[in-house]
Amino acid sequence: MSVDALLAALPHGQFIGGEWRPSEATFEVMNPATEEVIDRVADGTPDDALAALDAACEAAEAWAATKPRDRAEVLRRTFELVTERRDLFATCMTVEMGKPLPEAYGEVTYGAEFLRWFSEEAVRIEGRFSVAPVSGQRILTMKQPVGPVYAITPWNFPLAMATRKLAPAIAAGCTAVIKPAHETPLTTLLFMQALQDAGLPAGVVNCVTSTSSAAVSEPIIADPRLRKLTFTGSTAVGRVLLRQAADHVLKTSMELGGNAPLLVLPSADLDKAVQGALDAKMRNIGEACTAANRLYVHASVAADFSARLAEKMAAMPVGNGLDEGVRVGPLVSAKQLDTVTDLLQDAVDRGARVATGGSRPEGPGYFLQPTVLTDVPTDARVFREEIFGPVAPIATFSTLDEAIALANNTEFGLMAYVFAENLGEALYVVERLESGMVGLNSGVISDPAAPFGGVKQSGLGREGSHEGLEEYLETKYVGIKL
CATH class of the missing domain: 3.40.309.10 (Aldehyde Dehydrogenase; Chain A, domain 2)
Incomplete structure (x- = not known):
């Protein structure tokens, strides 16, 4: 695919509440192979961030109540669209991030597989029923979505990191706001377009692009309505986010540095x-x-x-x-x-x-x-x-x-x-x-079917596999006296 065809297909604006909202301020996205400007992208503000969280919170109750099969079908349709648009996604990643085109195609396959995997996991969210051995009361457990999610993704795998976080969130019944790295926002915008075209209801996933991650992240993390923070990036930034998340005891997934x-x-x-x-x-x-x-x-x-x-x-x-x-x-x-x-x-x-x-x-x-x-x-x-x-x-x-x-x-x-x-x-x-x-x-x-994550200061939690879905669920226990 030509770069001109890519530019013609790119959406523009902040994706909030199912709409592409224009922004007065923009920033340049560079091609690291040529040092030329590819495109200009909306530069989000704290107000945009809160609008995105408002949209996610407004959609949360209805999405949580959606049938698992319906959530699964949206993910499956998105998988099919991303796969169909592989030329578009691969060209975009090569142009904005630099990886060779064969590797970009590999990431399309890898990133899309998270959508397919979690479309299958969405219908396998299960609780249990048992008899308490001493009291004789019945023990009922149920899995429920943790609530609105904030996902911060890095520049090195712009499609796969977005799908690895958003696919399990959608499957679990959570709504989300995603903030991509300012070096590679274009791939994430294409992914938002695919979700919208697949029929994801307005507000379930929202995207804010910005040159200042701190400026747009702080009001979201400080908002008591947020219930989950997931981040991939450096350990230094992860430590800062964990301190911020502590104020509201947010459920966190941290995929941090490696050595x-x-x-x-x-x-x-x-x-x-x-x-x-x-x-x-x-x-x-x-x-x-x-x-x-x-x-x-x-x-x-x-x-x-x-x-x-x-x-x-x-x-x-x-x-x-x-x-x-x-x-x-x-x-x-x-x-x-x-x-x-x-x-x-x-x-x-x-x-x-x-x-x-x-x-x-x-x-x-x-x-x-x-x-x-x-x-x-x-x-x-x-x-x-x-x-x-x-x-x-x-x-x-x-x-x-x-x-x-x-x-x-x-x-x-x-x-x-x-x-x-x-x-x-x-x-x-x-x-x-x-x-x-x-x-x-x-x-x-x-592999999307395997648990990805580290120990020590490389992070908290796991992404992918069965464990990846659990990161977006809470367990509720109901004690029943007959």
Whole structure:
């Protein structure tokens, strides 16, 4: 699809109460590959935020009373529309975020699957009935929607993060306000259009776009009518939101920062390990909270592994994600490029060796060559901070216990990867890793049917799977004396 066709299809305004409301103030959305302005989007205010919450609260009672099958059918129709419009969504994500077009199509499939999964879960919300063993009273439990939801989504997966939060909310009978990242609002607006076209009643989902997340979020979170906050983003921002949520004891889901270790154990199949590392590191240009951030390789295979990984990363074509054959697009912004470059330089200054990459290509766009660093000291910033870019730092270990200690030496605990053919060796490590998710001999394990989330300062709660729906439900107990 051409960019002109995309622009012609984009809706404009704040999506509130089933209407597209114009705004006097707007902000620019940039193409990170060309540094050109794609479009201008409504810049929301606190008043817009409260209007969106008003609409969600007004629709809440009726939507909660809707039959589960009716909610399921809306989600199913939305799944079909997103799938039908895959060219539109994929082009939009590539243009506003930078990921190569094949990866954008992959996100359409992944994001749409949350709609299909939760359309099926919507009709399986169940309580229970039992007899109390001592009193003999009857115990009745019922699951009910938690209430109005505020969802804040990041820029790196603009469709999938929206569907992963809104699909279970809709399935549970909740209404919602969503605030997308200002870098990538266009995909979310297209998603709002799909929900509307699928027949979602006015006010059930509302969208506010803004350059100031704090300005529009504060009045929503401070409003006692809000009952659920769900956020994907940095741990630093998550801590601030949790403090704000505490005033009204909001139910929260927090998918925060990651610092994923990738462990290559002595028994690893190096072909699998190299390909898995490539998948875990370079998905979404490395701009993923699940990206392999720290590669720890057993000393006996480190040289071979590093050489193979460097060869594969050096062969990945860099360029505009719309161009055929490109596998590495630009980072999302100049700020993000500077952050990654600073981390890379810090490692080199501390003694790391650049096996491949390490430079910015000439011309416009926020590009960085895929980079492999070897001999990285474990106190380098790349091992302590989330990289969010195409840089793979490698260090070695000698024993399994040393590898486990290195992997767990972080405040984060979202994702980890282990490559080993010896099952005993693999399970010894996997069971001791402080991580909410582990990929064993796999560099990509995210799936709408699996629970996604972390431990420690990587977040609270789970998204996807059966657990993802529970995050939007409350359990009510009724004691019955016959």
